Amino acid sequence: MKAFQVKDFEMTAKRPSLNSVIAQKKRLAQQQKEQDALLQEDTYTETEQKLMDEAGSMSLIDHLGELRGRIIVALVAMIIGTVVSYYYVDDIIQILIAPAGKLYYTKPTEAFFTYMKISIISGLIVSSPVWFYQIWAFIIPALSKGEKKVTFLIVPSAISLFIIGVLFSYYLVLPTAIEFFIGFGTDGLQPLFSIGQYIDFVVGFIIPFGITFELPLIIVALGALGILSSQRVRSFRKIFILLAFIVGGAISPTPDMLSQTMIAGPMVLLYEISHGILRYILKV
Incomplete structure (x- = not known):
């Protein structure tokens, strides 16, 4: 029997068809268009571009x-x-x-x-x-263009929420606290507030409220980073309400339910606003 011999075969390259050439050109054009769109999104204002060039x-x-x-x-x-x-x-x-x-x-x-x-x-x-x-x-x-947009939203929102928290504390909660402490006075024990201690008390009392009102901003920022989702925030709702009333009872100047609710109520409302922003605006 004759032995089988392997022969080398040369395969000639086929010329690409007209349809494949047209399809390739379309793909290249689409890619170039997408790149141009991305570059267009990263355009900067004249002041921003000057800062970046410098x-x-x-x-x-x-x-x-x-x-x-x-x-x-x-x-x-x-x-x-x-x-x-x-x-x-x-x-x-x-x-x-x-x-x-x-x-x-x-x-x-x-x-x-x-x-x-x-x-x-x-x-x-x-x-x-x-x-x-x-x-x-x-x-x-x-910063990138998207990060700059975030800073434009975060800074005014943080300042506004802090001011709202301070005003809420000053006009609604602080008078109740002062009235409660003055109530300990008797005929033989008159309240005599020192201006230095009083100012320290007021600053230490209203600043935590301003920080507490930053809660929506913190939750929204965590949602934008992908750490929190609206579903997870909703699942923690009952736990947060319980914690809000515990915190309200701990920092409330009076033991009555009204003062506790005045502190916990805004915290719960801000939590629900944060959930709404994540679900309906950011859609996460």
């Missing part, structure tokens, strides 16, 4: 110099805000002590340092647009 041409020393300059501008704005606040410090004091009435100071320097403390805190608040802008202008070259 940041791209900077060395480490230049960045440190820019940071120092922005810190100086922020500090000058804070000092100016403090000076302006000190000019109106009497009016600010009258607003803060309104729930308590007449106050006293027991140390020679107590009133002075209390005035300075209020002036500095007010100065930080008054100058916040300036130093917020300095922070934003320094970090914006490192």
Whole structure:
């Protein structure tokens, strides 16, 4: 029997058909169109592009110099805000002590340092647009278009929610707390509030409310990052309501159910608003 021999076969390359060439060109055109669309989404305003161009041409020393300059501008704005606040410090004091009435100071320097403390805190608040802008202008070259949009929403929302929380505490909860503590006075035990201790109490009382009102922003941010979903937030609803009333009972100045509800109620409402934003706006 003759042995089988393997022969080499040369396969000639076939020319592509007209339809395949047309299809390939369409695919390339579609890819180029999608790339152009992505580039179009990342366009920047004239001010933003100028900041990015300057940041791209900077060395480490230049960045440190820019940071120092922005810190100086922020500090000058804070000092100016403090000076302006000190000019109106009497009016600010009258607003803060309104729930308590007449106050006293027991140390020679107590009133002075209390005035300075209020002036500095007010100065930080008054100058916040300036130093917020300095922070934003320094970090914006490192942010993408989507991240910048998030900062445009987060910063105003955080400030607004904090102010709402402080106002809610000052007008609704703080008077109840002061009235409760004054109620311990008797004919032989008269309440005598020191201005320094009172201001410390007021600041320590209303600041937590401002932070608590940031709850929707925190939940929405976690949802945007994919950590939380509307379904998970809904599943935690009963647990959160229980925790809200526990926290309300812990920080409530009075043991009655009304004060506890005044604290827990807004927390539950903010939680439900957060759930609605995740479900109907972000759709996560």
